Amino acid sequence: MNENYSQILCIALVVAGLIFISFLYTTEPKTFAEVATKSQVVVGTYEINKEEQARGLTQFRAEDFAGARAAFDRADPEKRDAGTQFYVAYSYYRQGWGRFSNDDALFTSGLAVANSVVVLDPNFRTTDAALGIKTATELKTEFEEGLKITASDFNPMRLTRERK
């Protein structure tokens, strides 16, 4: 091989190698499967698993919220789809909501996911007519209000409110 060609190959190898190593050390994948999905995100070919998302929706509507979240996690392992993450946040809301008091742990987890939906798509609005809360910002407010203890929490009329 001509020496010039080996020198060009050397430069290409070093540049490509260092970019790949920087990618691995920045994204920190935990398995080979994660290396593949994170590469798809970088290249821009990442897509959610539609079958798992449909399965998650069925479980969500059947009120199996833990199962729904597991299916949504499989559908969107990189947590980059605002629609799927909105359903994850909503599942925390519906599971954690209580007529007397809310489950603070579930509401805190839900708030974190709702925040991530706002970051992914600030103008996100769901088209699902069965959901009472339509945007991530409204859901976020619902979580924040649910976590606060205010005088209105002791209002007996509170018992008549409905889950959205």
Add this chain to the structure above:
Amino acid sequence: MTKTEESIDKSDVTDAEIIEIEEQTIIRAPKRSSSEVKTASWVNYLIVPAIFLAVTLLGGFRLGAVDSAFIFLKPALVCLVFSALTLVLYARSGLIDIEGWISQDQPMLTNASSIAILITLFTATVQLYSSLLPEQGLTFWVVGFCFFWTIWNNLFAEFDPKRLLRSMVGLFGLAFVVKYLVLTNLTAAPEGSWWQRLFENPGKEAFTWLLDLPRYSAGTGYIQFFTLSLYLIGLFLLPRSLRR
């Protein structure tokens, strides 16, 4: 009186023309066959950077203790300092001749590829220190100080490349034994509750807690042994100069 004038005085020539002939030194090096040149070019420009890139990739790679998940540890700042000092040491001892790698009279492509190889040497050395230094706690500072002390002493010693290579093998080998044999054997396995581990193996649990030892899968030691071997092979293959 110079030698030339003296020889002219002694001669009886008239109307002679003085022609100054510069002394020339001709070094005849054995000519390398084209296949040898091709092999050397293949090794220098492709094998050596590939080896150093593999070391760069694997140096910070660990396997989690519980699920053997990949862990990519970014190197500590001190590893960059050690690596820079080590490269100075390589240059001082003559293991690499900087002018033979990067020079004004070489074509730009040769200089660019030389810089690329030297960058991989630097990143591989950074990651090797990251591999051999304990990650945190008291042991990080103790082993780090030992590295610094050795490199600092070596910087002012007279070395030839062979001796330096032997010294580096000894230094890195000892550090590997300390981290992946001695300290790993002092680390308690993560199975069971804290109380269970404390009752079953109080010594190991105490060392793990006192020395702040991280728990990794046994595969980590094998991977790092391979990484260290690769680095030393790369160092052995690294030419002193890229000039023919």
